[in-house]
Amino acid sequence: xxxxxxxxxxxxxxTIARAIAAHYKLPHLDTGLLYRAxxxxxxxxxxxxxxxxDAVAACDFADxxxxxxxLKESAAGNAASVVSAHPKVREALIARQRAFATQNGxxxxxxxxxxxxxxxxxxxxxxxxxxxxxxxRRRHDELVRAGAKISFDKVLADIKARDLRDSTRATxxxxxxxxxxxxxxxxxxxxxxxRHAIQLVERQIAER
Numbered sequence: 170x171x172x173x174x175x176x177x178x179x180x181x182x183x184t185i186a187r188a189i190a191a192h193y194k195l196p197h198l199d200t201g202l203l204y205r206a207x208x209x210x211x212x213x214x215x216x217x218x219x220x221x222x223d224a225v226a227a228c229d230f231a232d233x234x235x236x237x238x239x240l241k242e243s244a245a246g247n248a249a250s251v252v253s254a255h256p257k258v259r260e261a262l263i264a265r266q267r268a269f270a271t272q273n274g275x276x277x278x279x280x281x282x283x284x285x286x287x288x289x290x291x292x293x294x295x296x297x298x299x300x301x302x303x304x305x306r307r308r309h310d311e312l313v314r315a316g317a318k319i320s321f322d323k324v325l326a327d328i329k330a331r332d333l334r335d336s337t338r339a340t341x342x343x344x345x346x347x348x349x350x351x352x353x354x355x356x357x358x359x360x361x362x363x364r365h366a367i368q369l370v371e372r373q374i375a376e377r
Contacts, residue, residue, distance in 0.1 A: 170274075170275035170292045170293075170374070171270050171271070171275050171276060171277075171278075171288050171290070171291040171293075172186075172189055172190075172193070172195070172275070172276075172277045172278075172291060172292065172293045172294075172295075173278055173279075173283035173284035173287070173291040173293070173294045173295070173346070173349070174186040174189070174277065174278070174279040174283065174294075174297060174366075175279070175280060175281055175282065175284050175294070175295070175296050175343070175345070175346070175349065176279075176281070176296055176297035176298055176343075177281070177298060177304065177331070177332050177335065177343060178246065178304060178308070178328055178331050178332070178335075179299070179304035179305070179307045179308040179311075179328065180297045180298050180299045180304055180354060181297055181299065181307075181354040181359070181362055182279045182295075183199055183279055184359060184362075184363070185279075185295070185297055185352070185354075185362055185363055185366045186199070186277050186278070186279035188363040188366070188367075189277050189363075189366060189367060189370060190276075190277040192367055193277070195274065195275055195276050195277050196269070196272070196276045196277070197276065197277045197278070198269045198270075198276065198277075198278045198279075199279055199280075200266050200278055200279065200280035200281075201249065201279070201280055201281070202235050202240055203235075203262050203265065203266070204249040204250075204252060204253040204258075204262070205240040205245045205249040206230045206235055206237070207224060207227045207228055207230060207248075207249065207252050207253075207258060207262075208224075208227075208245050208246075208247075208248025208249040208252050209234070209239055209240055209244075209245040209248065210227035210230045210234065211223055211224055211227045211248060211252060212244065212245070212248055214226075214227065218248040218251040218252050221255040221256075221257055221258070224251075224252040224255050224257075224258045225255070225257045225258055225261060227252070228258060228261040228262060241315070242315075242317070243319065243324070243327060247327060247330075247331065250330075250335060251334065253281075253338070254334060254339075254340070255340075256339070256340040259282075259286075259341055263286070263287065266278065266280075266283075266287045267287055270283075270287060270291075271288075275292070281335055281341070281343040282341035282342075282343070284296070284345075284346035284348075284349050285344060285346045286341045292373070292374055292377060293350075293369075293370040293373040294348060294349035294350065294373070295349060295350050295351075295366055295369060296345035296349040296350070296351050296352065297352045297354060297366075298352070298353050298354070299353060299354045299355040301325065301328050301329055301332065302325065303355050303356075305325035305327075306321065308324050308328065309321045309324040309325075312324065350370075350372070350373060352365060352366055352369060
């Protein structure tokens with residue numbers, strides 16, 4: 170069973186995907202980490218995320234990079250949004266994602282193009298969203314707890330900029346798959362969002 174969870178930054182899709190994976194006892198992949206790893210590698214090398222050649226060269230990152238705590242920081246997230254717009258970067262990482270999705274027994278993947286590009290054949294698809302202000306508040310609170318000193322307005326501006334880049338890029342833009350169930354978490358608790366997400370997945374599986 171393959172379950173695809175898509176949505177913009179800080180919508181709650183990662184938390185929901187992990188909970189779904191635990192519920193169904195399936196492996197989980199946060200595909201955004203792959204792009205964050207590429208973005209952070211570009212930054213570490215003093216290269217330019219906007220350069221497709223530099224970004225493709227950074228796709229050779231070691232698996233250990235996925236555990237680097239810097240990938241959770243805003244710099245890596247912003248770089249990821251830039252490098253993910255490069256078609257050749259997406260080509261370099263697509264096989265890795267599809268191999269994870271099609272492993273024996275299935276998997277849960279979350280990202281921005283899982284239901285549309287990586288696993289269009291998924292047994293269940295969710296598109297998780299929330300207002301930009303609420304997503305910025307969540308991300309700002311998370312960063313402050315981690316010790317970062319950054320204003321809410323800066324986080325909100327970053328969120329809006331990433332949304333624009335992700336939704337307007339030429340290759341695999343962020344969009345809801347036609348057969349994906351919509352889940353708006355704007356005014357939901359984490360627990361309520363997870364319960365509703367599992368209900369939506371159960372409904373889709375039952376209808377197949």
